[in-house]
Amino acid sequence: xxxxxxxxxxGLIVVDMVNGFINEGKMADPYIRNIIDENVNLIDNFxxxxxxxxxxxxxxxxxxxxxxxxxxxxxxxxxESELVNEIKVYEDRMKVFFKNSTNGIYANGFxxxxxxxxxxxxxxxxxxCTDICVMQLAIALKTYFNAINKDINIVIPMNAVETYSIxxxxxxxxxxNMAFDLMSQAGIQVVNEYRKVKNI
Numbered sequence: 630x631x632x633x634x635x636x637x638x639x640g641l642i643v644v645d646m647v648n649g650f651i652n653e654g655k656m657a658d659p660y661i662r663n664i665i666d667e668n669v670n671l672i673d674n675f676x677x678x679x680x681x682x683x684x685x686x687x688x689x690x691x692x693x694x695x696x697x698x699x700x701x702x703x704x705x706x707x708x709e710s711e712l713v714n715e716i717k718v719y720e721d722r723m724k725v726f727f728k729n730s731t732n733g734i735y736a737n738g739f740x741x742x743x744x745x746x747x748x749x750x751x752x753x754x755x756x757x758c759t760d761i762c763v764m765q766l767a768i769a770l771k772t773y774f775n776a777i778n779k780d781i782n783i784v785i786p787m788n789a790v791e792t793y794s795i796x797x798x799x800x801x802x803x804x805x806n807m808a809f810d811l812m813s814q815a816g817i818q819v820v821n822e823y824r825k826v827k828n829i
Contacts, residue, residue, distance in 0.1 A: 640749045641675040643668055643684045643723075644733060644756030644763050646716050649709030650687070650793075651757070655700035658793035660801070661757050665715050667789045668755050671823060672719050681724060681746055685736065685756070685766075686710055688727040695730060732765040734773065743770075751782040753823055755789035760808035763790050768815045775816075785812055786823040 646668055648654070651661045675682050687703040688710040689695060696702075703710040710727075712720055726736040733739060754767045767783050774781040787809065794801035809819045 638680075638748060639675070639751045639753065640681040640683065640746060641671055642733075642752055642754045642756075642766070643672065643682065643716065644754065644766060645685055645687050645758070646713055646756050647686055647703060647709065648711055648713055649703035649707075651713055654702050654709045656702040656793070660794065661791045662713075664755070664757070664789055664791045665713060667786070667822070669715050669719075671753065671755060671786075671789060672716065672723070676719065676722055681749065682719070682722070683739075683742070684712060684716070684720065684723045684725050685728050685733040685762070686712060686725060687762075689729055693729060731762050732769055733762065734766055734769040740773070749781070751784060753784045753786065755786060757790065758792040759790045760792050760804040764808045764812055767812055767817050771816055783817045784823060785809070785817055785819045786821070787819060788822045 646665070648657070650656055651659065651665075672682055688705050689701075689703055690705055705727075711717060724742060726733060726739050726742075728736040752770060754763060754770070756763055763785070767785060770781075771783045774783075787805075790805075792801055792804050792808070793799065813819050
């Protein structure tokens with residue numbers, strides 16, 4: 630009898646849907662709550678199909694080097710580093726990685742886990758922020774698979790990702806569109822919503 634993983638064709642990666650970017654703290658933007666429902670819908674559908682779902686939680690020690698570039702946020706052991714309640718209820722059924730940088734590809738054990746999913750031919754990447762953590766992970770994944778000559782599709786559903794707004798320096802719509810363009814140029818499939826690509 631084949632192992633369950635051998636039947637898998639798609640995987641979902643949910644990036645940083647944590648309180649510290651949505652509900653509380655110096656980096657939070659409540660507008661990002663607008664993508665929670667779509668993320669929950671995707672998580673639920675993938676889990677019901679027994680497809681793998683990966684979640685990243687931003688999680689830093691006090692004095693993390695990243696705080697030279699961004700305000701202190703998502704400290705280890707605080708509610709900021711926890712998934713928002715709507716997604717936290719699925720945490721025990723997801724593979725969770727803690728990341729100490731904007732790019733989740735460097736999280737301990739992540740690449741090993743990705744490589745263990747032998748039959749996954751496509752990864753859907755959702756969450757926040759579109760132009761930082763989502764884009765960095767998506768492009769890094771695409772270039773990693775290219776480097777090992779593996780034809781893996783990376784999909785970004787635009788209705789399941791979002792970024793923050795601090796005008797005039799960082800305008801939400803402008804930075805979303807910039808990220809979508811850059812990811813498309815990198816060979817990533819940017820779609821309005823995932824259900825138009827796959828009937829899940």
